[in-house]
Amino acid sequence: MSDTTEPSGLQEPSLDEQIAAYQREFRDLDPQVEQVVSALGRLNRRMNVGYGRQLADLGISNAEWEVLKTLVVAGSPYRLGPGELAKRLGLTPAAMTHRIDRMANEGLVTRDRDENNRVRVIVELTDEGRTKWLEAMRMASAFEEDLLQDLSGEERGALGEMLIRLLRRVEHTQPDAGGRLKDLD
Amino acid sequence: MSDTTEPSGLQEPSLDEQIAAYQREFRDLDPQVEQVVSALGRLNRRMNVGYGRQLADLGISNAEWEVLKTLVVAGSPYRLGPGELAKRLGLTPAAMTHRIDRMANEGLVTRDRDENNRVRVIVELTDEGRTKWLEAMRMASAFEEDLLQDLSGEERGALGEMLIRLLRRVEHTQPDAGGRLKDLD
DNA sequence: TCCAAAGACTTCAACAGTAAAGTTAGACCC
């Protein structure tokens, strides 16, 4: 019999064990820094799994959700070119072409040549795409609310503020040399 | 002439703009929750770009680093089976097989049959692999230290504590149904 | 002892992403 190929739910050592191991193997490690960084990474992974499951129920992938979000954030009339989308998502234009193909086939977006400049292509959210985004958003925000339930309003504020400070630092630290992204936001 | 296919540095609207857009399109959104969640996601993406660049300088990929880390955390003699590795990394066994192939070719690990049970395979870190991990760790911890430079010791503690609380919540909320991971930690 | 079942990979086909080369429409210049 074959195995189920079900990776299931990620079996890794506890955060404490992991950090203890790092310290054991690498003396000059600041455990406090490592705790913050590792917790950040793990949290993000778990959250992406959560989003992925919810999106799967809606019949869309994580990748498709990213595109929907980007078009919605762009605002009415929910149009962007493939190049612009690629830039915002951190994908190559080639990947964008294929992603749009798939999404257009599923009716989430339309792809048309710009009449005023026939080199340009316009990707536009369909009503169905917009509806999917809304449904996904509803589920996601419930999940997020749930996730933060243990933090007081004040704590949420402090957490948000610190994360934004880190974000500013990381953006400042690595201006914008090339680099691919693996993740959504 | 062809384009450079350089996605470069991720051009997206500012966090505030993005959250404003969400609120515009989706009335019942808690901006504080969204700020925390979006900042988390962005921060993680940027950090992964940073790690990726450093690792590229060392000639290893993000994926390879994950494997090295997992073996190091497992502790001396730095051995695990492909199945166990796959579970800890959240990959399918198939992907693990190929990943180990590549890493064995590059001399980062060895792959041998277990003499006591010839169905089992043992992946073991080589000295070269261990050295690569150490170098990567040195660069990563410098980067991380750099990233957190704006936070006081007290703030770091508070941040770590809150993240761990969130982590506990997310682990509790979605026990361990199936799901693939896109990210490292 | 022999054989069915299970476990632990490995192989295969299909799909998504990258890098690099290709295509085509508009821009610029003489």
Place this chain on the structure above:
DNA sequence: GGGTCTAACTTTACTGTTGAAGTCTTTGGA
């Protein structure tokens, strides 16, 4: 107004991952 340049995709070849099927030991009866 014809030739070269450039911008904005698209195509092609290749790599890495998934899901499903296949292989090969080991285990546990009958």
